[in-house]
Structure formats: structure tokens, C-alpha cells
Amino acid sequence: DVKVTQSSRYLVKRTGEKVFLECVQDMDHENMFWYRQDPGLGLRLIYFSYDVKMKEKGDIPEGYSVSREKKERFSLILESASTNQTSMYLCASRGQKFTEAFFGQGTRLTVV
Amino acid sequence: EDQVTQSPEALRLQEGESSSLNCSYTVSGLRGLFWYRQDPGKGPEFLFTLYSAGEEKEKERLKATLTKKESFLHITAPKPEDSATYLCAVQLYSGGGADGLTFGKGTHLIIQP
Numbered sequence: 655d656v657k658v659t660q661s662s663r664y665l666v667k668r669t670g671e672k673v674f675l676e677c678v679q680d681m682d683h684e685n686m687f688w689y690r691q692d693p694g695l696g697l698r699l700i701y702f703s704y705d706v707k708m709k710e711k712g713d714i715p716e717g718y719s720v721s722r723e724k725k726e727r728f729s730l731i732l733e734s735a736s737t738n739q740t741s742m743y744l745c746a747s748r749g750q751k752f753t754e755a756f757f758g759q760g761t762r763l764t765v766v
Numbered sequence: 767e768d769q770v771t772q773s774p775e776a777l778r779l780q781e782g783e784s785s786s787l788n789c790s791y792t793v794s795g796l797r798g799l800f801w802y803r804q805d806p807g808k809g810p811e812f813l814f815t816l817y818s819a820g821e822e823k824e825k826e827r828l829k830a831t832l833t834k835k836e837s838f839l840h841i842t843a844p845k846p847e848d849s850a851t852y853l854c855a856v857q858l859y860s861g862g863g864a865d866g867l868t869f870g871k872g873t874h875l876i877i878q879p
Binding site: 658694695696697699744746751752753754755756757758759760762 | 797798800802807808809810811812815817853855857867868869870871872
């Protein structure tokens with residue numbers, strides 16, 4: 655079975671903190687993605703990676719960075735958390751291009 | 767301008783009452799259309815992939831179809847456990863890289879017993 659695991663279901667962080675969200679997939683997929691999901695806005699792509707150490711900006715990369723040191727792991731970093739980054743964060747992975755992506759269970763991040 | 771539009775935003779049906787959800791897209795160079803189901807507080811769960819107009823996929827009470835401008839998710843004789851938000855996403859051709867999916871805002875479906 656396909657498995658994408660996000661390190662936390664719920665996180666509460668303070669404004670200005672550096673936040674790390676971790677995602678691991680066990681399918682040997684080349685492509686990994688980070689989205690955020692907000693009511694009324696749907697899912698929006700933050701960053702994606704198509705290979706180890708490779709990354710591309712998505713639609714809303716401001717305030718975020720990513721790291722992919724190993725094929726199975728893709729990390730999202732909030733350099734200095736702000737309240738407008740309170741959201742549901744979803745990680746996904748995909749094998750070949752134009753095939754379906756599989757999602758993790760999501761991390762509900764609250765920045766206070 | 768939205769590239770992927772889902773309608774209706776919300777739909778309430780009685781158990782057994784069949785209906786259809788719509789996903790229309792205005793992009794060119796479509797390379798795949800995907801349907802997902804999402805339960806509250808969870809990540810989206812993959813349902814179907816459609817690649818070309820005329821294609822159909824079925825799974826239990828769900829059937830997805832694709833035309834050149836839209837896709838439908840038909841739900842036949844739904845049960846309360848089919849209640850969820852259904853998301854549509856498109857994959858565009860970019861010529862390189864690993865582009866992410868572009869999602870619609872979803873249809874929130876409630877099936878009443």
C-alpha cells in the first residue's frame with residue numbers, strides 16, 4: 655500500500671519561530687509536493703521537488719523553503735512563522751509524470 | 767481567473783438519490799484529470815485518473831467521465847458513508863519538471879439517511 659507520512663497531525667507554534675514540517679514516502683517516488691489548504695481557497699502548491707536536492711517554486715512560495723536531502727524525505731520550513739501561515743499543510747508524492755499523487759494525512763498548523 | 771471550477775459548492779442528497787458533480791476546466795494542454803475524496807481533517811484520497819475525452823472509470827457507486835471541457839463524477843444510490851468533499855485536479859503539460867496539480871475548491875457532499 656502507498657504510504658505518505660507527515661510527522662505531526664497538529665502543531666502549535668509562536669510567531670517568529672522556525673518551523674519544520676517533515677514528510678516521508680515509502681514508494682520510491684521521484685516527485686514530492688507541499689500544499690496548503692485553506693477554507694474558500696482550496697489547495698495551493700507551495701513547492702515541489704522532482705529529484706534529490708532539486709526544488710521548484712509553486713504558486714505561493716513566499717515565507718517558505720524546502721529541503722530534500724534524501725529521496726524519501728521532503729521537508730517544508732517556515733523561516734519565521736506568522737499568523738497568516740496558520741493552515742492545513744499537505745504533503746504528496748508521485749511516481750511518473752502525469753500519474754496520480756498520493757497525499758499524507760495533513761498537518762494542522764496554528765501560529766499564535 | 768480560476769482554471770478549475772467545481773459545482774455545486776455543496777450538495778445535500780437523501781440516501782439512494784443519485785446525482786452528479788461537475789468539474790470544468792479552462793486550461794489547454796491537459797495531461798490528466800484526477801478525482802479525490804477528502805474526509806474532514808484528513809488528506810485527500812485518490813479515486814480516479816482520466817486522460818482523454820470519452821474515458822470513463824468506475825468504482826463501487828462512483829463513475830467518472832471526461833469531455834474536452836469538463837468532467838463529471840456520478841454517484842449512484844449513495845450511502846451516508848459517501849459524505850465527503852470531492853476534489854477535482856488537473857495536470858497541465860509544461861514540457862519539463864514535475865508540476866503540481868491544480869485543484870478546484872471542491873464539492874461538499876452530504877448524504878442524509
